[in-house]
Structure formats: C-alpha cells, structure tokens
Amino acid sequence: xxxxIVGAGEVARRHAAAAAEVPGLTLxxxxxxxxxxxxxxxxxxxxxxxxxLDDLLDRADLVLxxxxxxxxxxxxxxxxxxxxxxxxxxxxATTAAACDRMIAxxxxxxxxxxxxxFFGQVRAAREELTKLGRPLLYxxxxxxxxxxxxxxxxxxDPLRAGGGIAMLVGVHSIDRACWLLGAEVAAVAGAxxxxxxxxxxxxxxxxxxxxxxxxxxxxxxxxxxxxxETTIVCERGTLAIDPEGVxxxxxxxxxxxxxxxxxxxxxxxxxxILRGEPTATLRExxxxxxxxxxxxRSAATGGRPVSVAxx
Numbered sequence: 001x002x003x004x005i006v007g008a009g010e011v012a013r014r015h016a017a018a019a020a021e022v023p024g025l026t027l028x029x030x031x032x033x034x035x036x037x038x039x040x041x042x043x044x045x046x047x048x049x050x051x052x053l054d055d056l057l058d059r060a061d062l063v064l065x066x067x068x069x070x071x072x073x074x075x076x077x078x079x080x081x082x083x084x085x086x087x088x089x090x091x092x093a094t095t096a097a098a099c100d101r102m103i104a105x106x107x108x109x110x111x112x113x114x115x116x117x118f119f120g121q122v123r124a125a126r127e128e129l130t131k132l133g134r135p136l137l138y139x140x141x142x143x144x145x146x147x148x149x150x151x152x153x154x155x156x157d158p159l160r161a162g163g164g165i166a167m168l169v170g171v172h173s174i175d176r177a178c179w180l181l182g183a184e185v186a187a188v189a190g191a192x193x194x195x196x197x198x199x200x201x202x203x204x205x206x207x208x209x210x211x212x213x214x215x216x217x218x219x220x221x222x223x224x225x226x227x228x229e230t231t232i233v234c235e236r237g238t239l240a241i242d243p244e245g246v247x248x249x250x251x252x253x254x255x256x257x258x259x260x261x262x263x264x265x266x267x268x269x270x271x272x273i274l275r276g277e278p279t280a281t282l283r284e285x286x287x288x289x290x291x292x293x294x295x296x297r298s299a300a301t302g303g304r305p306v307s308v309a310x311x
Contacts, residue, residue, distance in 0.1 A: 001025050001274060004060025006053055006075060008032035008041040009152065011089060012066040016045055018266035024274055029059040057082045062273070065089060068152075068160040069167065073098040080106035087111040087273065091171045092282075094162025096290040096309050103282050103311070111273055112285035116172040117179050118265040118272075121246045124254045125230075125239055126180055128246060133235030135181055138216040140230040143223045144169050146202045156200055164200030165220045166192065166295055171288040175280060176230065177208055177216035178287065184211045185287055187305040188294035206295055209305055286311050 003019050005012050008030055019025050027045045031052050032038035042049040050056045053075060056063065062085040065075050072093045079086040080102075092099045092112045102110060116122060129135070144165055146156065154160040161167060178184060187209040192201035202222035207215055230241040240247045243258035272279050287308065294306040 002028040002059060002061045003064065003270075004029040004031070004050075004056040004062070005041070005064045005066060006031045006056065007064075007066035008034070008037040009066060010150065012064070013041060014263055015064055015066060015266050016041060018263050019270055020045060021267050022270045022274065025062075025270055029056040031056045053078060057084060061085060062087060068154040068157075069094050069162045070160045073102055076102045076110065077105050080109060083109075085109045085111065085273075087113060087269075089113040090115075090175075090285070091162065091167055091289050091292070092285040093289060094167070096286055096293060096311065099282075099286040099289055100311050103286065110282060112280050112282065113269065114172065114175045114280035114285055114288065115265045115269045116176055117280065118268040119261055120256050120264065121241050121244075121254055121261070122176060122180070125232075125241050125246050128239055128248055128253060129180060129232065129234065132232075132237045132239060132248070135214060135232050135234050137233040138177060138181060138214070138230075139219075139232075140173050140177065140216070140228075141219045141221070142169060142173055142228045143221045143226055145224050145226070146198070146222045147224065156198060158200050161200060163292060163296065164192070164194065164198070164204075165202050165222060166204045166206070166292045167289075170204060170206065170218065170220055170292055170295070173206075173218045173220065174208065174288045174291050175284060177218070178210070178284065179280075180230075180232065181210060181212075181214060181216065183214060185209070185291045185294075185308045186211045187307045188291050189298045189303055189305040190295050191303050192296070192299045201299075204295065204299075207305075208291065283311065 030042040039049040065088045190206040193203040204220040206218040245255040298306040
C-alpha cells in the first residue's frame with residue numbers, strides 16, 4: 001500500500017518512521033505548506049515531495065492527515081471524494097458535527113489516530129484488568145508543555161486547534177478510559193483553566209460519567225515535567241500504567257522503552273489497518289470529541305454534568 005503524508009511536523013515524522021517498519025506499506029509522497037520541510041521528510045524515506053494534496057492523491061492509496069485540527073474535515077472530504085483511504089490524526093475534528101460529516105462522506109475508508117490504545121503497556125493493562133474484578137476508581141494524570149519552543153503557533157489558536165489541552169491530549173485520555181473500562185461516556189463534568197496570555201485552556205479537571213454507572217477522573221496539566229499516570233483500583237487489586245510499563249499491586253508486570261513504544265504504537269496501528277482490523281471505531285473517535293465539547297459546556301456553566309451528544 002502506498003502512503004501519502006499531509007503535514008511534515010513532529011507527528012508526521014513519527015508516522016514516517018513507523019511506516020518504514022511495516023512490510024507492505026511504502027511512503028511515496030509528502031505534502032506540506034512549507035516545501036522545504038516536505039522535501040526533508042520525503043527525501044529521508046525516498047518519497048516524493050508534492051505541491052499539495054491533489055498531486056499527492058495520485059501517488060497514494062492511504063493518506064495520513066497530520067495537520068491542524070480545523071483542517072481535518074475539509075481534507076478528509078477531499079481524500080474520500082478521490083476514493084482513497086484516510087487516516088486522520090486525533091482529534092477526529094474540532095466538533096462532533098464535523099465528525100458526523102466525515103463519517104457520512106468517508107465511511108469505512110476513514111481511520112482515526114487514537115493510537116494510544118496501541119501502546120504495549122495499555123494493551124497489557126487491558127488484559128490484566130480482566131483478572132482484577134470490577135473497577136472501583138479510575139484516576140489519570142497527564143501533562144503537556146505549552147511553553148515548548150517547537151510548538152506550532154496553531155496549538156494556541158482556538159479556531160485552528162478547536163480548544164486547548166482537552167482537545168490536544170484529553171481525547172487520548174478519554175479514549176484510554178473508555179477502552180480500558182469497556183464503557184461509553186454518558187456525560188462530562190469539569191473545569192478548565194486558561195491563564196493570562198492564553199487563548200485556550202492549558203489545564204483541565206474532568207469527570208467522565210460512564211454508561212455503566214462508573215466514573216473516570218482525569219487531570220490534565222501544563223508543565224515542563226512530563227508525566228502520564230493511570231491508576232485503576234479494582235475489587236481484587238490496583239493497576240497502574242506509566243510511560244515505562246504496567247504495575248499490579250506494586251508488582252511490575254511489564255517494562256517498555258517509552259520513546260520506542262511511542263513509534264511502535266503508530267506501527268501497530270498501520271499494521272491493523274493493512275490487516276483490515278479495527279483501530280478505534282468511528283463512534284469511539286467521535287465520542288472523544290463530543291466529550292470534550294461537553295466538558296467545555298460544563299466548565300462554562302459551573303461544572304455541572306453535561307450529556308454527551310450522540311451521532
């Protein structure tokens with residue numbers, strides 16, 4: 001299968017590295033608004049830098065969209081109209097309504113990059129949870145750094161990003177919670193914080209009210225010190241996930257190389273696509289966006305629970 005990449009930033013480079021490890025998948029074309037950046041990424045993998053999406057479509061069967069969130073809908077519709085498969089980076093779009101239009105246009109040709117569920121430690125955690133009985137408490141703390149000098153300007157543009165930390169990384173946390181707990185989100189309550197000088201929230205506190213009656217509590221913080229910690233207290237034990245592995249009742253059951261695992265998660269996602277296996281379903285990917293929208297409405301009304309819009 002021929003892969004074309006639209007966007008040549010940090011995430012696109014990870015995708016390119018992962019794709020190079022997948023038999024049957026070849027990076028053939030790269031497009032970016034910056035032709036120099038497109039050429040650099042293309043040259044590294046023997047691909048062709050193209051002038052734009054139209055030229056890239058002639059050279060690809062699967063198109064990865066690693067572009068600002070607000071561009072996801074338009075580009076997906078264009079790729080779908082050309083009859084190609086499309087993998088769009090998370091979040092699926094900036095609104096649930098946009099997700100619905102993408103689903104209607106692309107159908108089963110559309111894949112969404114909720115690749116967090118392809119981390120080895122997350123998949124191992126899901127298996128371990130089957131042994132621990134009913135989950136009683138789910139808590140996750142995750143960070144990102146808005147002060148990093150390599151952050152593109154659109155990250156803090158509310159129109160192009162669709163929001164702040166909740167839309168940027170919160171969709172991964174929402175997807176992780178639902179996938180591990182085996183439930184959908186019925187409602188969301190929470191608060192967000194946009195410090196002076198920021199047009200988007202850089203921290204958030206979120207409670208997911210799940211369809212099975214459970215809850216998941218997420219804390220998203222802007223800090224230079226990276227952390228991503230998930231703790232699930234169950235009837236018969238406590239499981240913890242961190243970037244380096246999984247612990248059950250203080251016993252390490254899996255250790256991974258965090259940086260290598262990041263690229264490996266993209267590789268496993270591509271392998272699933274080539275095998276025709278599901279990644280995140282379109283319903284799940286849409287749900288993450290709708291949950292963030294519900295969070296923003298909750299935060300604007302004092303933190304009351306807000307129902308998640310269904311497609």
